[in-house]
Amino acid sequence: MEPLPAPDSDEELTAYLDGELGSNARDALDRRLASEPALRARLAALETGRPPSEPFDILLDAAPVERLEAMLAATTTPTPSRPARSPRGVFLQAIAAAIALVVLGGAIGFLLARSVTPVNVAEVPNWRAVVADYVALYTPDTFALAPSDPEAYAARLKALGDGLGLALAPDTVALPGLDLRGALLLKYDGKPLGQVAYLSSEYGPVAFCIIRNGRDDAPPAFEERQGKNVVFWNRDGRGYLVIGAVPRESLETFAETLASRVS
Amino acid sequence: MPTGNHETVREGLRQHLRRLWRYGVVLSGSRDTADDLVQATCLRALERAHQFQPGTHLDRWLMTILHSIWMNEIRAARYRRGQGLVDAETALIFDGAAAIETNISAAQVLARVQALPEAQRETVFLVYVEGFSYREASAVLDVPIGTVMSRLAAARAKLAALGDDAQDRPEE
Numbered sequence: 001m002e003p004l005p006a007p008d009s010d011e012e013l014t015a016y017l018d019g020e021l022g023s024n025a026r027d028a029l030d031r032r033l034a035s036e037p038a039l040r041a042r043l044a045a046l047e048t049g050r051p052p053s054e055p056f057d058i059l060l061d062a063a064p065v066e067r068l069e070a071m072l073a074a075t076t077t078p079t080p081s082r083p084a085r086s087p088r089g090v091f092l093q094a095i096a097a098a099i100a101l102v103v104l105g106g107a108i109g110f111l112l113a114r115s116v117t118p119v120n121v122a123e124v125p126n127w128r129a130v131v132a133d134y135v136a137l138y139t140p141d142t143f144a145l146a147p148s149d150p151e152a153y154a155a156r157l158k159a160l161g162d163g164l165g166l167a168l169a170p171d172t173v174a175l176p177g178l179d180l181r182g183a184l185l186l187k188y189d190g191k192p193l194g195q196v197a198y199l200s201s202e203y204g205p206v207a208f209c210i211i212r213n214g215r216d217d218a219p220p221a222f223e224e225r226q227g228k229n230v231v232f233w234n235r236d237g238r239g240y241l242v243i244g245a246v247p248r249e250s251l252e253t254f255a256e257t258l259a260s261r262v263s
Numbered sequence: 264m265p266t267g268n269h270e271t272v273r274e275g276l277r278q279h280l281r282r283l284w285r286y287g288v289v290l291s292g293s294r295d296t297a298d299d300l301v302q303a304t305c306l307r308a309l310e311r312a313h314q315f316q317p318g319t320h321l322d323r324w325l326m327t328i329l330h331s332i333w334m335n336e337i338r339a340a341r342y343r344r345g346q347g348l349v350d351a352e353t354a355l356i357f358d359g360a361a362a363i364e365t366n367i368s369a370a371q372v373l374a375r376v377q378a379l380p381e382a383q384r385e386t387v388f389l390v391y392v393e394g395f396s397y398r399e400a401s402a403v404l405d406v407p408i409g410t411v412m413s414r415l416a417a418a419r420a421k422l423a424a425l426g427d428d429a430q431d432r433p434e435e
Binding site: 005009010011013014015017018020045046047048049050051052053054055056058059060062063064065067068069071072075163185187190192 | 373
């Protein structure tokens, strides 16, 4: 049951002004108002506290309509009449899936880590399981329509770095032979989780992920997840991983490069 | 996924982009964050289009999604980063500065609403700017109607105390 406002309270008077009082309460208040000047004065005072809505039209006018419309237009998800997924649809669906998985993924990740992880279960690396799970959704088409100019990601990278306590820029995350194609700040298990996405003509999608997990330092290690290779390490309370269908040796070189620049 | 809903939701998003963005600005005080909120809302809404019940208010549904993304993801991340909501203090006056310069009282209204505590601010916005009923606002904000009522009463009391000189609304 919703609580009824206490008689003569500001809540009751406000609900009265807003037409939200039930008829009985309204009638009762009307009767009291007729005979109680102090109550009328309070009602009048509260009435002046309602802000007019017109000034907020300024914010409607300030909305970047073209940008928002373009963004919506790019947010295509597949429909049954078009089962062959468009690259945009797949990209955005993958991002949506990533966000959904990562944000909702406490339980899922925990289950995945327990049921899917073949090795190193002792360190409970469930964030890697979750990352691998959504990176597995990526295809070469996933990032086909994402901007190819690395500078387009500068602001995103900076925000991502701010979230993780790192200085990130297109230069610091650049990898040879890979095109920067995305930067996202997500969260996993209440911790900021950053993902930098790349596209390689040779290997397809590659992702570099960072989580602020507060764990002890650990040297780079290798594993396979979801049919992809993963190199992961921990430093200064942050977990790092690079994942992709990249030969182990190349992936380890990528990891070394990133570890030397990002800290 | 049923496609009828999908197109309804897409059309609704298109129609309400500016309102969603404005809600994002009121919540976050930042136009960049508002952009992000709208984008995330578009994704989430299309992803969950099958959950939308035709015949109900699509704009309310979209705002519920935006609010939830703000509370559970973006706002939480900002607090964790220690960034808090500091820029919210000034931000409503940022955009449309030219428009505001010619309209001092509009600027004052925005500044006063923006200075309210966040919970009061967004409740005021939904009910008095967007015209939501208490019940609709309580659904979007996921709080009891009594909470909506007390936030509005507190906000009105505060704004009334500030506004004696600026507002001259007639008594009924």
